[in-house]
Amino acid sequence: AGLPRTVSDDLGVPTVHRTVTDYANFDHGATTPALVAVAEAAERVQRRYGSVHRGAGYASRVTTGWFEAARAQVGQFVGARDGDQVVFTRNTTDALRLLAHCLPRRTRVIAWESAHHAALLPWPARTTTRLPVPDSADDAVALLRGALQDSPARHQLVVITGACNVTGEVWPVAELVAVAKEFGARTVLDAAQYAPHRELDLEQLGVDWVAFSGHKLYAPYGAGVLAGRSDWLDAASPYLPAGGATAAVTPRHTQWQTGPARHEGGTPNAVGAIAIAAACATLGAHRATIEAHEEQLHGRLRAGLAAIDGVRVIEALGDRPNVGVVTFTVEGYEPSLVSQVLADEQAIAVRDGRFCAHLLCDAIVGPGQTAVRASLGLATTGEHVDRLITAVRRLVEDGPQLSYVHTETGWSA
Numbered sequence: 087a088g089l090p091r092t093v094s095d096d097l098g099v100p101t102v103h104r105t106v107t108d109y110a111n112f113d114h115g116a117t118t119p120a121l122v123a124v125a126e127a128a129e130r131v132q133r134r135y136g137s138v139h140r141g142a143g144y145a146s147r148v149t150t151g152w153f154e155a156a157r158a159q160v161g162q163f164v165g166a167r168d169g170d171q172v173v174f175t176r177n178t179t180d181a182l183r184l185l186a187h188c189l190p191r192r193t194r195v196i197a198w199e200s201a202h203h204a205a206l207l208p209w210p211a212r213t214t215t216r217l218p219v220p221d222s223a224d225d226a227v228a229l230l231r232g233a234l235q236d237s238p239a240r241h242q243l244v245v246i247t248g249a250c251n252v253t254g255e256v257w258p259v260a261e262l263v264a265v266a267k268e269f270g271a272r273t274v275l276d277a278a279q280y281a282p283h284r285e286l287d288l289e290q291l292g293v294d295w296v297a298f299s300g301h302k303l304y305a306p307y308g309a310g311v312l313a314g315r316s317d318w319l320d321a322a323s324p325y326l327p328a329g330g331a332t333a334a335v336t337p338r339h340t341q342w343q344t345g346p347a348r349h350e351g352g353t354p355n356a357v358g359a360i361a362i363a364a365a366c367a368t369l370g371a372h373r374a375t376i377e378a379h380e381e382q383l384h385g386r387l388r389a390g391l392a393a394i395d396g397v398r399v400i401e402a403l404g405d406r407p408n409v410g411v412v413t414f415t416v417e418g419y420e421p422s423l424v425s426q427v428l429a430d431e432q433a434i435a436v437r438d439g440r441f442c443a444h445l446l447c448d449a450i451v452g453p454g455q456t457a458v459r460a461s462l463g464l465a466t467t468g469e470h471v472d473r474l475i476t477a478v479r480r481l482v483e484d485g486p487q488l489s490y491v492h493t494e495t496g497w498s499a
């Protein structure tokens with residue numbers, strides 16, 4: 087259907103019955119398989135790379151050119167404005183940590199307890215306000231307005247989740263940014279779950295920074311992005327004080343670079359950056375098709391699971407656009423057993439747990455409770471959706487086909 091292809095489709099996956107090649111990957115929210123275009127780009131770099139920004143030889147020049155072209159490509163993908171910069175990081179966690187490092191002194195940070203731990207925890211505790219888990223988009227906006235109304239701080243940063251990693255719900259980003267702007271607060275978008283599924287446009291969204299990870303964007307591990315306004319980044323001390331970040335070093339004084347180099351100390355992960363750029367190019371060119379594919383499959387999956395007796399679909403905001411996630415519990419079965427049965431009997435990959443969002447799960451799943459998350463993406467097909475629904479229905483109606491024992495390390499068949 088004109089969808090970009092991923093490399094995972096010919097995997098051989100062992101199950102208790104047989105080895106299957108039609109692996110049903112419902113774990114895109116954790117990590118995505120590489121796009122074919124990404125694997126090819128990474129392979130090209132692997133065959134001819136040299137030192138980035140550090141060598142005069144041919145391979146070094148070529149790699150430096152690729153690396154900076156990758157930065158420009160990512161800038162285009164995020165709709166970077168004049169004066170914005172793209173810094174390559176290790177992942178979203180690292181990108182948000184970098185921004186936390188760059189906050190002017192006593193910046194007040196506002197974040198919802200529903201945020202992923204990577205977006206909840208890096209900020210200085212003394213100056214961070216945590217808003218409770220909202221129960222609707224309007225509630226999220228009202229909570230923010232309330233917090234900003236009684237804030238005297240000179241610098242403020244609102245941490246917004248683009249799409250929730252537990253529920254897949256898309257947050258009311260435009261409305262939240264409008265409120266933040268009304269009070270002169272800046273915004274950062276945690277786009278780890280948003281970027282793979284929705285167009286990201288700094289200009290149009292009006293957020294000051296955006297952070298995302300390559301490994302959730304059909305590119306390899308180990309590279310991520312922080313993109314946005316330069317002023318706080320250029321005014322802060324280097325994140326990684328090292329080679330590449332320095333302009334000049336004398337016995338008494340170190341002069342640091344400005345721009346992305348300031349925070350990219352050490353030899354960068356050029357393969358990762360070039361791979362992300364390849365993913366950006368491919369996803370950017372197929373947005374409408376990807377959204378249509380995912381929306382259709384999501385509707386089918388959600389309806390199919392919700393129709394099964396004893397299945398509870400977990401939501402926080404309710405009635406929101408969704409990036410392709412259905413998180414659920416099955417009455418009478420531990421979520422870890424459900425995911426084990428799906429993997430062992432049907433080669434279906436889901437994730438169970440609390441998804442690095444403990445406060446959110448406490449609020450919407452239940453205190454200390456876990457759930458099963460099915461997150462779809464480019465490697466998901468209609469057959470996969472039907473297989474998952476059928477497997478859950480069969481589990482509810484007939485129980486597991488094998489006997490499973492719970493051990494210290496989880497369930498085993």
Ligand code: PMP
Pocket residue numbers: 115116177178179180202204205247249250251276278279299301442
């Ligand atoms: N934010 C969200 C919404 C996420 O889903 C994740 C990954 N689960 C992260 C941040 C952290 O991403 P990473 O592990 O790649 O740093």
